[in-house]
Amino acid sequence: MASTMKALSKLAPEPGFVLHEVPVPKIGPTEVLIRVEKAGVCGTDAHIYGWDKWAQARIHPPLVIGHEFMGTVAEVGSAVRSVKPGDRVSAEGHIADLTCVLCRTGQAHICEHVKIIGVDRDGAFADYIAMPEYNVWKLDPAIPDEFAAVFDPLGNAVHTVMAAGVSTKSVVITGVGSIGLMAIPVARAAGAASVYAIDVNPAKLELAKRLGADETFDARTPGLVDEIKARTNGDGVEVLLEMSGSGSAIDAGLQMVRNGGTAALLGIPSDDVKINLAERIIFKGLTVLGINGRKMFETWYQTQALVKSGRVDLRPIITHVLPFDQYDRAFELMKNGEAAKIVLDVKGE
Amino acid sequence: MASTMKALSKLAPEPGFVLHEVPVPKIGPTEVLIRVEKAGVCGTDAHIYGWDKWAQARIHPPLVIGHEFMGTVAEVGSAVRSVKPGDRVSAEGHIADLTCVLCRTGQAHICEHVKIIGVDRDGAFADYIAMPEYNVWKLDPAIPDEFAAVFDPLGNAVHTVMAAGVSTKSVVITGVGSIGLMAIPVARAAGAASVYAIDVNPAKLELAKRLGADETFDARTPGLVDEIKARTNGDGVEVLLEMSGSGSAIDAGLQMVRNGGTAALLGIPSDDVKINLAERIIFKGLTVLGINGRKMFETWYQTQALVKSGRVDLRPIITHVLPFDQYDRAFELMKNGEAAKIVLDVKGE
Amino acid sequence: MASTMKALSKLAPEPGFVLHEVPVPKIGPTEVLIRVEKAGVCGTDAHIYGWDKWAQARIHPPLVIGHEFMGTVAEVGSAVRSVKPGDRVSAEGHIADLTCVLCRTGQAHICEHVKIIGVDRDGAFADYIAMPEYNVWKLDPAIPDEFAAVFDPLGNAVHTVMAAGVSTKSVVITGVGSIGLMAIPVARAAGAASVYAIDVNPAKLELAKRLGADETFDARTPGLVDEIKARTNGDGVEVLLEMSGSGSAIDAGLQMVRNGGTAALLGIPSDDVKINLAERIIFKGLTVLGINGRKMFETWYQTQALVKSGRVDLRPIITHVLPFDQYDRAFELMKNGEAAKIVLDVKGE
Amino acid sequence: MASTMKALSKLAPEPGFVLHEVPVPKIGPTEVLIRVEKAGVCGTDAHIYGWDKWAQARIHPPLVIGHEFMGTVAEVGSAVRSVKPGDRVSAEGHIADLTCVLCRTGQAHICEHVKIIGVDRDGAFADYIAMPEYNVWKLDPAIPDEFAAVFDPLGNAVHTVMAAGVSTKSVVITGVGSIGLMAIPVARAAGAASVYAIDVNPAKLELAKRLGADETFDARTPGLVDEIKARTNGDGVEVLLEMSGSGSAIDAGLQMVRNGGTAALLGIPSDDVKINLAERIIFKGLTVLGINGRKMFETWYQTQALVKSGRVDLRPIITHVLPFDQYDRAFELMKNGEAAKIVLDVKGE
Numbered sequence A, B, C, D: 001m002a003s004t005m006k007a008l009s010k011l012a013p014e015p016g017f018v019l020h021e022v023p024v025p026k027i028g029p030t031e032v033l034i035r036v037e038k039a040g041v042c043g044t045d046a047h048i049y050g051w052d053k054w055a056q057a058r059i060h061p062p063l064v065i066g067h068e069f070m071g072t073v074a075e076v077g078s079a080v081r082s083v084k085p086g087d088r089v090s091a092e093g094h095i096a097d098l099t100c101v102l103c104r105t106g107q108a109h110i111c112e113h114v115k116i117i118g119v120d121r122d123g124a125f126a127d128y129i130a131m132p133e134y135n136v137w138k139l140d141p142a143i144p145d146e147f148a149a150v151f152d153p154l155g156n157a158v159h160t161v162m163a164a165g166v167s168t169k170s171v172v173i174t175g176v177g178s179i180g181l182m183a184i185p186v187a188r189a190a191g192a193a194s195v196y197a198i199d200v201n202p203a204k205l206e207l208a209k210r211l212g213a214d215e216t217f218d219a220r221t222p223g224l225v226d227e228i229k230a231r232t233n234g235d236g237v238e239v240l241l242e243m244s245g246s247g248s249a250i251d252a253g254l255q256m257v258r259n260g261g262t263a264a265l266l267g268i269p270s271d272d273v274k275i276n277l278a279e280r281i282i283f284k285g286l287t288v289l290g291i292n293g294r295k296m297f298e299t300w301y302q303t304q305a306l307v308k309s310g311r312v313d314l315r316p317i318i319t320h321v322l323p324f325d326q327y328d329r330a331f332e333l334m335k336n337g338e339a340a341k342i343v344l345d346v347k348g349e
Helices: A043-050 A053-058 A145-149 A151-164 A178-189 A202-210 A224-230 A247-256 A277-282 A298-308 A324-335 B043-050 B053-058 B145-149 B151-164 B178-189 B202-210 B224-230 B247-256 B277-282 B298-308 B324-335 C043-050 C053-058 C145-149 C151-164 C178-189 C202-210 C224-230 C247-256 C277-282 C298-308 C324-335 D043-050 D053-058 D145-149 D151-164 D178-189 D202-210 D224-230 D247-256 D277-282 D298-308 D324-335
Strands: A004-010 A018-023 A031-041 A068-076 A088-091 A128-132 A136-138 A170-174 A194-199 A215-218 A237-242 A257-265 A273-275 A287-290 A318-323 A341-345 B004-010 B018-023 B031-041 B068-076 B088-091 B128-132 B136-138 B170-174 B194-199 B215-218 B237-242 B257-265 B273-275 B287-290 B318-323 B341-345 C004-010 C018-023 C031-041 C068-076 C088-091 C128-132 C136-138 C170-174 C194-199 C215-218 C237-242 C257-265 C273-275 C287-290 C318-323 C341-345 D004-010 D018-023 D031-041 D068-076 D088-091 D128-132 D136-138 D170-174 D194-199 D215-218 D237-242 D257-265 D273-275 D287-290 D318-323 D341-345
Touching: A004 A324, A018 A324, A031 A088, A031 A145, A031 A324, A043 A053, A043 A324, A068 A128, A068 A145, A068 A151, A088 A145, A145 A151, A145 A318, A151 A178, A151 A237, A151 A257, A151 A298, A170 A178, A170 A247, A178 A194, A178 A202, A178 A237, A194 A202, A194 A247, A202 A215, A215 A224, A224 A247, A237 A247, A247 A257, A247 A273, A247 A277, A257 B277, A273 A277, A277 B257, A277 B287, A287 B277, A318 A324, A324 A341, B004 B324, B018 B324, B031 B088, B031 B145, B031 B324, B043 B053, B043 B324, B068 B128, B068 B145, B068 B151, B088 B145, B145 B151, B145 B318, B151 B178, B151 B237, B151 B257, B151 B298, B170 B178, B170 B247, B178 B194, B178 B202, B178 B237, B194 B202, B194 B247, B202 B215, B215 B224, B224 B247, B237 B247, B247 B257, B247 B273, B247 B277, B273 B277, B318 B324, B324 B341, C004 C324, C018 C324, C031 C088, C031 C145, C031 C324, C043 C053, C043 C324, C068 C128, C068 C145, C068 C151, C088 C145, C145 C151, C145 C318, C151 C178, C151 C237, C151 C257, C151 C298, C170 C178, C170 C247, C178 C194, C178 C202, C178 C237, C194 C202, C194 C247, C202 C215, C215 C224, C224 C247, C237 C247, C247 C257, C247 C273, C247 C277, C257 D277, C273 C277, C277 D257, C277 D287, C287 D277, C318 C324, C324 C341, D004 D324, D018 D324, D031 D088, D031 D145, D031 D324, D043 D053, D043 D324, D068 D128, D068 D145, D068 D151, D088 D145, D145 D151, D145 D318, D151 D178, D151 D237, D151 D257, D151 D298, D170 D178, D170 D247, D178 D194, D178 D202, D178 D237, D194 D202, D194 D247, D202 D215, D215 D224, D224 D247, D237 D247, D247 D257, D247 D273, D247 D277, D273 D277, D318 D324, D324 D341
Parallel strands: A170 A194, A170 A237, A194 A215, A237 A257, A257 A287, A318 A341, B170 B194, B170 B237, B194 B215, B237 B257, B257 B287, B318 B341, C170 C194, C170 C237, C194 C215, C237 C257, C257 C287, C318 C341, D170 D194, D170 D237, D194 D215, D237 D257, D257 D287, D318 D341
Antiparallel strands: A004 A018, A031 A068, A031 A128, A031 A341, A068 A088, A088 A136, A273 B273, A287 B287, B004 B018, B031 B068, B031 B128, B031 B341, B068 B088, B088 B136, C004 C018, C031 C068, C031 C128, C031 C341, C068 C088, C088 C136, C273 D273, C287 D287, D004 D018, D031 D068, D031 D128, D031 D341, D068 D088, D088 D136
């Protein structure tokens, strides 16, 4: 094995990334070295690329970027039992401490000491990545590479849908960026009786329709809350999946949920949100769920089951597969809103 | 039976109540006429008495006030089967429509068309009140009159505690007005491992201690979030019972809850509340529950079980039992913060 | 309105039914008189027709038979508010007392004092039936008559599926009589990732396949438990829906469920069943759910949502629609195993 | 450190144990060597001691016995991070594979490949035991040694109680061996409104009373099902905790549970049990839970919270603390039914 590899990094506190040669990571006894093949590009990566406020506060260069990926096990540590070289794998990018009360009670996805690859430590936009054995997910042969590369955001969608519980229910999704889009076939496959998608981007709403939304709506439609209620016997939907992080979408979404319903919040508002708690949540008897990451590894099993059964097809969402060195174009396509989900072909043919 | 009765009413859009003679209500075939014996005085009654903004918007005089009570069945409608004259009863004061999807699926407590006695229709500060048979709760002989008279607010406390789920858990209660105080023995009896109470009123905190709080804290204590965390291994409590309606208490309370924990909101903020959704709810994977009323009638059965087992003793909370005509004094005591819970002896000896 | 009507009754303690004239039922203030239009024929009806041991012990002639139906409201009692003459309706055939702890806590479907129409009191194989307002279900215009006529057994299937929880899960159904067959599209629509159906009747298994089962198996296949395990990574399925009532199917089904899984039991064994509790349930950490009737009215709303969304199509199951007077043929077809579900056209054109 | 140690072993396929010298175990990089101080004696140990049918089939001598213990960390493997020499610890005795779907989804306690210390591999009746880091539980200083030594069976009781959910509920416990006895204060502390204990041993029933049971009953009392129903308004209890493994107790217990209630089965029947599934489980809409082991590590946290809060006091149950070499007497006391729980003082003073 070569001692150096290509990696896409933030090297200085400024916009842009650099594709350069770095040492191949060394692994410890409980770690796994993975040859990265395909990697998904996330909005978070775009924030780091553009070097916005959030990125300036959180990211400490030099850092290899990227947290959605699949590849093949190249090498395993001496204590690793569950995978072996040659295994086709993806991995959970949230590295939990595995010793706190949350990790010890099945909630490692909200471990307070989590480190995220490509954000807090070196990531997956590289020929190789070292991961703890615990985080490695062995791929079912039935899962195509491109889908496997985006199990991280797909898992966000699955976690949100499954936490809310959609079986036989009516569902509104506010915000159909790539995770919101993924949530549409996931919600349908998980048993939603109806799915309404709301956004401001007509192309995304068009895609939402193709992915199985019963109806789509421009978020700026006057009287939209009443429109949604009119489709649910005047009561409102049973489930809100909030994937925009927009304060106004959250307020409208909460109004669309019927009394006793559930609102699962995945979208991250950049500022405080003013909420009429009395009218939107308390009197309505709502259940509001904060959603973070993916359950380790319920969500991964559920995601696999959904994709393997053929009920979740991501092809309409993966709008581009680009060679590794065309990363600048990837971020441009994302900025322009032309892409839904872009996968980088890190290994190439 | 006399054709008129004494009733305590709001007669004009101005502060104060009037104790006057009104006709005894007539009952329909599915209704029950109840001779009121004892009735609890609620903060809501004080709002109506004082004629604040909320009262001006919601209350339409003339209206008999009062929604917490117990008494004896005086007469039943022709179709009533479950109670008979002479039965000792209390009643659920939220009158649901019983035909909507919520009422038809066990969630009548959040029926959108609910009418509340003493708020939306004539109430219980009177010799007699007419109630739908559905709402009447036959009292177990083991329940003392004064406790039965306040099953409504006690039920709020029980509903909040049981919705959150406290068995073996650590609990913070923010706000120990009368319902917050009731929540302390309820939480302990329901299995909480530890209960911390927070308020700004030293007398209420003292009472909280007597009722079984492990520790009490002035809400203005610097570093209070860290104080609470220090008592829970640095993690934060598993459950927040929010009973203050104060924006700052809500913010502090949410910080005190550990990742993956539950916050049950019963206190009603008078204004919108600014919330850092990302840090307080989403990243933490919190479950936030809006709580309203009492479940019909799970909560009533649970309340009965708790009181009957002797594990919830309300005597320290019921600070005053006053004759019916001393209602002005009751509202004065409440205003001064001298009373926790006041019961009016409507029938007298 | 005529004072007499046609009704299909058990008149004497012997096999067979008689189609005769009886008085139209009178309704009380809280009851609804329904003109029956279409009615489903159930295995229970066949037991009563054949006058087997169970029927001899339970049925007290004279009795009008039938408990699955739809029709139009003909008349309402003075206190009825939620429906009016002309409304198209079905009805829950389990008449609960509405006053016991179960009825008062959202579990009327398991009321200890339930009376079942067509079993404990006069039923729906008649021109008219009187039902309590509480039991009447107003039909959505999108639900076809034939489907509405069998909401009772469809509701059994929905209640079983929803109690077990199938979203993203692998499911085995043991026994594909008419309810087992209905459970297939219901499970798929509710989000099951895979559905395996087991029975001894090749025609029913063929139908199971058409209804969406991934694979079907003859219950007598040697090594069937291992076959099922082989399809679920060696672990076993997450959910068993037991709809046969057969002791050997129950034993095999429990073996097919993976540790920590759920077994929902709807099929009624005619005798005691010997179970290896240690190996089948305790060590496996299984959850076993007894299922009875339909939740009032969660199940009805869920059933409506599933049918209305088009995701549950009963046409392959309703193999025959027969004129009312061909009831003998109906029971013959059922006996021969030639029919899945038969609907009687009570009203005719 | 010495290279040999004392251990209590089954050396040959015959009754009895031998206290002898064996090598101190070697630990791997992810293992922890623990100096055992106190160890609980379990009914399972008595089965192995007596060499009954179950033991003959399951146990492969030579084997060090014992699975309930506490002690101090003597040495840690190179990859161990969460404990260090000198830490006071107990440990989960079920060693799960940590790689199967159950282990990866928070259900390691029902891993199909579990190995139990003292049963499938060397146990804790020895000066030292080697445990995987994952299984080690760091003890809170507030937990007394004797209590810590029996966290395993106490955890069984806690797991059963918490799985059933007892908050505000009425509870019957069938079988008050040591775990059934422990379940009494656990159920009360977890919020049970009432606890009824049933057994055939008067001394155990006397102990049950001291531990907080409201009433105790001899299992052979005629009409016992009705007695229990009479104490619960004729409905039956909400929760059955089955801890006897006796077929007749299971049948009686299921009859005592009210419709819609929960039966948690921990006791292990030695043979198949004949159950009237229709009447006992299906028509009643019961939830039956198979209970095995302890949840890793929710149960341990709950157990700690209960003991630490002072609400669970095991002193009446720990009837004997014996020197290590008096093990024969321990098994004699157990056989005679004179002991509830015996702790061996392995280390001595």
